[in-house]
Amino acid sequence: VQLQASGGGLVQPGGSLRLSCAASGFTFSGYAMSWARQAPGKAFEWVSSINSGGEIRSYADSVKGRFTISRDNAKNTLYLQMNSLKPEDTAVNYCVKITGNNRGQGTLVTVSS
DSSP: OEEEEEOOEEEOTTOOEEEEEEEESSOGGGSOEEEEEEOTTSOEEEEEEEOTTSOOEEEOTTTTTTEEEEEETTTTEEEEEEOSOOGGGOEEEEEEETTTTEEOBOEEEEEOO
16 A cells, blocks of 8 residues: 655645645555644644545544545545645645555645745
């Protein structure tokens, strides 16, 4: 299982970013996926999940209404559209294959003016 997140960077409060996660080594379309994040000095936090077909999505209260999870099974890619970003969204973001709790390298999002 390989999961490579990308798309992070420095953004001002109120800005947007779109994270991507390229998946390989397993049948991506057969598995539910999640995004999780870890802020500096804090524990891992679940952010959002999506079922294998992309029809069912769930979000942490802290991001609900601002973030949108999606997937393209033809491209073996998971996405996280992040809008209205806040300084407290600063974290390393990881995509997670829920079954097996596999995660790869994350991508850092820094929200700062």
